[in-house]
Amino acid sequence: MVQKRWMKGALLAGVLALPIVTAGCGLFSEQTSQPIDPPQVESQEGIKGEDASGNVDGAKTGLDDAKGQEQETQLTVYLEDRNGYLAPISIPTALGQNEQAAQRALEIMVDGGAYAKNLPEDFRALLPQGTQVKSYKYDKDQKLAIVDFSEPFANYNPQDERKIIESITWTLTAMTGIEKVEIWHEGAKLPEMPVAAYPLDEPLTRAVGINIEVADGVSYAQSTPVTLYFSAQTLNEEQYYVPVTRLVPRSSAPLQTAVEQLISGPLNKKELTSVLLPDVTIKNIAEQDDVVTLDLEDEFYQDGQKLPAEMLQALVLSVTENSDASTVQITLNGQANLIDDADQSYTEPVGRPHHVNELKS
Numbered sequence: 223m224v225q226k227r228w229m230k231g232a233l234l235a236g237v238l239a240l241p242i243v244t245a246g247c248g249l250f251s252e253q254t255s256q257p258i259d260p261p262q263v264e265s266q267e268g269i270k271g272e273d274a275s276g277n278v279d280g281a282k283t284g285l286d287d288a289k290g291q292e293q294e295t296q297l298t299v300y301l302e303d304r305n306g307y308l309a310p311i312s313i314p315t316a317l318g319q320n321e322q323a324a325q326r327a328l329e330i331m332v333d334g335g336a337y338a339k340n341l342p343e344d345f346r347a348l349l350p351q352g353t354q355v356k357s358y359k360y361d362k363d364q365k366l367a368i369v370d371f372s373e374p375f376a377n378y379n380p381q382d383e384r385k386i387i388e389s390i391t392w393t394l395t396a397m398t399g400i401e402k403v404e405i406w407h408e409g410a411k412l413p414e415m416p417v418a419a420y421p422l423d424e425p426l427t428r429a430v431g432i433n434i435e436v437a438d439g440v441s442y443a444q445s446t447p448v449t450l451y452f453s454a455q456t457l458n459e460e461q462y463y464v465p466v467t468r469l470v471p472r473s474s475a476p477l478q479t480a481v482e483q484l485i486s487g488p489l490n491k492k493e494l495t496s497v498l499l500p501d502v503t504i505k506n507i508a509e510q511d512d513v514v515t516l517d518l519e520d521e522f523y524q525d526g527q528k529l530p531a532e533m534l535q536a537l538v539l540s541v542t543e544n545s546d547a548s549t550v551q552i553t554l555n556g557q558a559n560l561i562d563d564a565d566q567s568y569t570e571p572v573g574r575p576h577h578v579n580e581l582k583s
Contacts, residue, residue, distance in 0.1 A: 292316040296577050297327045298396045300389040300432075301345040303454060305493040307433050307464045308389055310396065312577035313340055324367060324400070325358040327393050342581060344456045348389050350377045356409070360400070366425055367394045370406035376416035383418040388433075391426040392465075402427050431467030435489050445469040448480035451539040452487070452494040453532065462579040463536060464494060465543070478507050480544040481516065484537070497536040505556075513571045514541050517553045529554075531562040535575055542574050549573045 296312045303309050313330060315337075317323060330337040334351045341347060352374035359368040369390070378386060394400050402425035405412050412422050431447055449467045456462070466488065473479040481504055487496030505517040516537065534552065541550045549571035554560060560568040 292318050295323070296580060297323060297330060298393065298577060299327050299330050300392045301331070301341065302348055302385060302389075303464070304344045304457070305454065307454065307466075307493070308385060308392070309345070309454070309462055309464045310392070310578045311342060311345060311462075312580040314581060315340070322358055324360070324394055324397060325355050328355050328358070328369060328390070331389060331393065342456075348382060348386050350374050352377070362399070365399055365401040366404060367400045367402070368404045368406065369394075370409060373408055375407055378417060380418040383415050383420055387415065387420060387426060388430060391430055392428065392432055395428050433464065433466045434469065435466055436469045437471070437489070440469050440471055442469065444472050446471070446473045446476050446479060448476060448483055449540070449543040450480060450484045451497070451536045451543070453497055453536070454494055461532065463539065465539075466494070477509060477514065477541070477545050478504065480540060481507060481537075484540050497533045509545055509547055512547050513549050513551055514545050514547045515551045515553070516541060517556065519555055523554055525557060528561050528563045531564045531566060534560070534562050534568060538572060538574055539578070
């Protein structure tokens, strides 16, 4: 894959930091077409209007709500790609009035399960074959999801254990209102995972990280984790985002460190691609209330030039993943009137895309 400068000359038509998905083919919707949330949206990706109990209020049909009526929506689940990375995939699905979205998402993640045909090529579900969700409960006060799996859940390879933990945790915490996850097995709370004994004495959160990597020379005991979004490709050269939690030298300014690490690019340059080049610099970064203001500089940027949507979205995803803010105000060389190549405006603070790596319905 040839990496091209993302901001060098308005006359270089089609020059992006990421490959363009060809319209009308492949599994993924065009990334540049994804909407950017207005400032009031929630800070985590997932289903617009969906709450943690599994109710959907954003997919009304305009008809009378007949019992059992199915409504089309998107569920974001974390699957393993062909390179061994977990990635969020937003899959179209139909939910009945009384079905819980969180439980359906977990059912989609069962290897060879009832929804296997819905999964994209090049991606693998990690929950062991035959696993069933015996029950799903949500504690609103604790923002806790409690999942009870059936006996086959214990039948997995030891090397998959951490990925299974990450995929369950990140799938459920992508839904509005869920911050913690508790795993049960055959009616009993697990003190540890059943194969390689990963401890489960505390509820799981996104602090477990995802696709963990360690920067050169970094000690685990003296590190700060930052989660970054890079680009990868399917065998059909379709672009999608991959989150990576990188352990870096301990920092008192983790948000700035995260953006610096995003600019420096992936450690695995064979399988992952950067969304920014190293000559982009941070002029200032500040968090106030619910907004992070990020001012970048690049000598090649020309005022009014349209910027790649993929680059701007990866910035928003990475910044919101490493802060408590739900929106990001991006400026470039002090200019706030930024437009991406999908004609989305970044003049005002924006939130995360409703769905990441959305499949075509």
